[in-house]
Amino acid sequence: MEDQDLPTLVQLAAQSLLRNQALAVSALADLPGELFPLLFKEAFARRCTAVLKALVQAWPFPCLPLGALMEASDLEALQVALDGLDMLLALTDRPRRWKLQVLDLRNLHHNFWKLWAGGDADDSPTEAQMRRPKSLAEESGGDMGAKPLLEVLMDLSISQRTLDPFLSYLLLWVEKRKALVLLSCKKFKIITPHVHSAKKILEKLQLGCVEEVEVNCNWTLPSLVTFATYLGRMGNLRSLLLSHVHQASSIAPEEQEQLVLRFTSQFAQLACLQQLSIDSVCFLEGRLHQVLGCLRTPLESLSITDSRLSESDLTCLSQSPSVRQLSGLNLSGVRMTGFSPEPLRVLLESVAATVKTLDLEDCGIHDAQLTAILPALSRCSSLTTFNYLRNPMSMAALESLLVHTVRLSHLSLEMYSTPLEAYGPQGSLHQWRLNQLRDELMTTAEPLRHSRTVWFSTIPCPLPGNQVLIDEGAHLCPGCYFL
Template identity: 55%
Template sequence: MSLRSTPTLLQLAMQSLMRDEALAISSLQDLPMELFPPLFNDAFTHKRFNILRKMVQVWPFPCLPLGGLMKMKASYLDILQTVLEGIDALLDQNIHPSSYKLRILDLRALHKDFWTVWAADTMASCNPEAKSKRKPQRRGPKILTKPNSLQVFIDLFLKPRALNTCLSYVFQWVRERKALLQLVCKKLRINTVGIPSIVTVLEVLDLDCVEEVEVCCAWKLSTLAVFAPYLGQMKNLLTFILCRIHVPDSVTPEEKQQLVSQVGSQFLNLQCLQDLSLDSICVLKGEMDQLFRCLVAPLEILSITDCQLSESDLKSLSESPGIRQLKHLNLSGVNLTNLSPEPLCALLERVAPTLKTLDLENCMIMDSQLNVFLPALSQCVQLIMFNYIRNPISMAFLERLLYHTAKLSCLSLEMYSTPWEIYGAQGALHHRRLDELREELSKTMMNLEHTRTVWFSVAPCLPPDNQAI
């Protein structure tokens, strides 16, 4: 006796239909919509090209999530070509048939559940515009769909090597039909310095649809300046992550200022930008005013890490219109030891009403500087996380800091380095002193009015020579 489950009526109907290709094709117009996903999946698996080509033309859903099946691998190029041939037949028609509902071809590796459950239960997951819980709410311009155009969704990770076979084919196909199509890339990652190849891709994309851009390789400032006009066309950009921009020694100060100005001027067009991350950007020092005075969109997240900044840079940042609603500020790795604390104090005062997380890890802030901006920190009434690890702090100032943060009723996580007095001359941890510290802090924490986590790093962070208190 067979242990295999009995086929469902739906499976039996599909098997009967697929035995006769001509019958299957002629019956597509009259098939119930719930048969389309399993039938398409079967035709995809067995490479029944004629059925696939015809199914695309009568697809009953607004979205065909092909990427969830083929994952844009070269072995599926013949499938991709067949589907695009079916779309070509639709595009060639002056009047679309009444059954033609396809508006989106999604080539991203998403919506895999669409092919495994009844389509009527997965329409929300197939909708590329469905908002995830983590996605920030859009403000400003909305993406405009071209009349009678079909949207093709892709994700792009540009590397030094050429686009894979499937993506190359899609780009060539779109170029020849640009008046009828929108090539939509919401997430664009770039890990190549080859600006000509990048520009070739950008000129095919509908830049108004880009929402996230990450440049994760070492660019020259001149390369960024060439990219900037394309960045300025991304009017719906939500997230911009930029890493490791450098300036060759041959560039004069005047040339550097002009290039920075070319980049900064494009920020005026980014009315929807909410998340800006600048990591290891050596060009920032002395040039923050050029960049941030043009940033008018109210950011929610700002991360400036592992950079050298001047006091004037921090002053320009505190005066930028773009930080008026800031919720998350990360300045980790920005060495503030030799800077006046006043600009940081002004910055904290400016963002205090809305700030929720503050990351000052490894800024090498001294106790004397901390003392100046403590009152400003006390004004951050919405703060829920404060990271002060890898800053040399004495026991006396730690107690003073905890006294101020105790007044922040929303604060649930604080992170600090162990006070430097706990260590010997060579940075060796004195366990007896550490036990005494724990006992003293436990008494201090007992007086807090709400539960919170205070975490200490045991890695030594000693003050620079002759600056110890």
């Protein structure tokens, strides 16, 4: 056994104390607070139920990060902790050492337990690690009514029609003690088509605490509107991902308009929203102004993918104050083949000073449109990643594009489809033409003076045995790869 695996004297003392649980419980009153985390971790590993309950009641720190110690859905550990809290909450007078305010069930704070498990003397937890997470009252501006005794904090993921035993037990426990306990979460993920499963949670959750929401399931507009009544109350929401919303055939156009309006109007309440991702939704075409017009603050990233937009939507997007500070813009799968290039050109100009990641994959942009937007693209001085895959492009257009991107000193990754000249009349990919193309691109890329990777993919996707790798030349900075 190596020295680093040897238990410390404090660990040995804790293990010895746990051999007699009654003695361990009686010793807590005189135990220094610094020893609680180590003793708790040892008791948790050994499932010393009586000691764990007593440790929860006497915990000398504002936050107990229990989730970092638990396996997923560890119902037994949850029951032990909640039993200990029940004894604590039942007391009319708080114990002198009672500081616990938050039971954190998230899988975080591993460093807290590691540092307390016998590290160097200088490895004591910092003040930031010791203090509780920001309270719900602080998150919501201080207006929470009567202050609860305890906050239960967790990340939630709803994937089935019925709740798992862990979550069901916790919800029932919180519901019975709702005057004393609040349930909150930072990250809420919904991947079930059964909106009523999510509704059971949302009705018990302190919505003002939610910071990230992901809805990734096949919902119809009515289901989305049901969720929207809760979304509008998430005043601290910073990130929203909405994916796969389809239109029910039984909904009349007038009703659909009302449903869309009821949903989009909720964005006016999201004053902290920074990241918005909308993927494969049925209602955006011709209505993007309803979403953008309700946003109250500039976004940091915007992703609208695999959704139909009109040219007027793109114009609205290019003129929206909400996109002027974007660092990430993703429009992959938004078909622009018949559009005027002007809205996209204006959009690129509006984000040129800030955008770092630009994704225009599979937008159906043709050479003439590309030529029109190149001056705006060349002004995106902070761009680091540019994805232009699955857009048909000639060799001449590609060479012109590379002439413009060569000016972008921060650009480190470019992704393109192989130019059309590399294909024969029947759509077959010619190896000799790829080799010729490689040489031409290397000549174009040779003047670059910073590290850069350029990927090329065949259309529509790579085929086994049909992959060519262009090796980096020792005298060149960029690498060009065909896949």
